[in-house]
Amino acid sequence: MATRAAHKRLTREYKTISENPPPYITAHPSESNILEWHYVITGPEDTPYHGGQYxxxxxFPPNYPFAPPAIRMHTxxxxxxxxSRLCLSISxxxxxxxxxxxxxxxxxxxxxxxxxxxxMTTGSVSAxxxxxxYHAARSRWWNSTGGGSHVKATSGQQKGNVKAGDGGAKFRAEWPELDKENWEWMNQHNIDPATGNPRTVPGGASGAGAASCGPQLGLAATTGSGHQAQAVVDAVVQQRNAGRGWLFRNKLVLAGAAIFIYVLIARLLGAGGVSSS
Structure with missing residues (x-):
């Protein structure tokens, strides 16, 4: 339970951050516990997180502001x-x-x-x-579905921690308006709520307005940057060869052979003309 000083301080800070939120950031305390705050960071432009919803x-500890909060990012x-708890100088x-x-x-x-x-620090990863x-593009889906676990939601909530298995219940409780926007976004982009991937529609196209029917790169199925690079190479080769026959793929060999035969015939004919004269 928050001390009187902590409650007063956090109440004042909520008023301040609501009236003048920092760029890309919004935050509020939980209705049931003023020591539990929820934030959403929108990925800034010119970063790999652009458009992501984190x-x-x-x-916060009961004696805040004389001790720092535990910081986690669930998305x-x-x-x-x-x-995971993040090891920062402000945590x-x-x-x-x-x-x-x-x-x-x-x-x-x-x-x-x-x-x-x-x-790098405790709780951070390299990617x-x-x-x-890729994560930024799937962040709205992940938040509102609990990583797809809304299909069969299980009890996965912990104090100060949120697991994907809660089916998006915690996010929905804390951010009902964002949750509604996320579901509308998924419908508009024809996102499968179970997987977070664009649905395949009749005709072979996937996603809203998709027109390409060529091989898909499918990076979601790979697990590391080396595997992803190989997946790209394989897909490019597959796309390059798609619909092309043996003659097309071996056109350089055939062209070289034709030139060789032409030169050989020309020399034979030239030699025959010289001998007859």
């Missing part, structure tokens, strides 16, 4: 381990370095700054730019 929690991002890993003058907005701005850097863009 949801996480700040769990897979390719930057942090989902729902509960370093209580002695925390400044009581720092506010919720300061903490979240610091988190966003660290997210867009490449510095390629393509992998981070």
């Amino acid at each position: 949801w996480g929690t700040l769990m 897979p991002s390719g930057r942090f381990q989902p729902s 509960d890993f370093h209580p002695r370095s925390f400044n009581p003058a720092w506010e919720v907005s300061t903490i979240l701005i610091g988190l966003l700054s660290f997210m867009t850097s490449e510095e 390629t730019e393509a992998e981070r863009k």
Whole structure:
């Protein structure tokens, strides 16, 4: 339970951040517990997270602001381990370095700054730019479906932690308007709620307005950057050869053979003309 000072401080900070939210950030305390805050970071432009919707929690101690919160990001991002405590100078890993003058907005701005850097710490992961863009594209689906577990939701909630198995229930409870927007977005883009991938529609096209019927790269099925690179190579080769016959694929060999035969015949004819004269 929050101390009187912590309750007063967090109430004031909620008013401040609601009236003047930092760029790309929105946050609010849970209705049932003022020490449990939920934030959403929208991926900034010119980053691999652009357009992504990253949801996480700040769990404040009862004696805040004299001790820092535990910081987690639940949405897979390719930057942090989902729902893991992050070791930052503004988190509960370093209580002695925390400044009581720092506010919720300061903490979240610091988190966003660290997210867009490449510095490593406990709770962070290394991923390629393509992998981070992939997570950003699926973030709305993940938040509102619990990673697809809404199909068969199971009890997966923990205090201060959120597992994908909750079927998106926690996100829906804390962000009902965003959840509604996410489902509308999934319908508009013909996203399969069970997988997060575009549905295949009659005619072989997938997703809303899709026109290509060539081989798909299918990077979602790979597990590492090396496998992803091989998948790209294989798909390009497959697409290049799709619908092409033996003659087309061996046109250079055939052309060389034709030139060789032409030169050989020309020499034979030339030699015959010289001998007859």
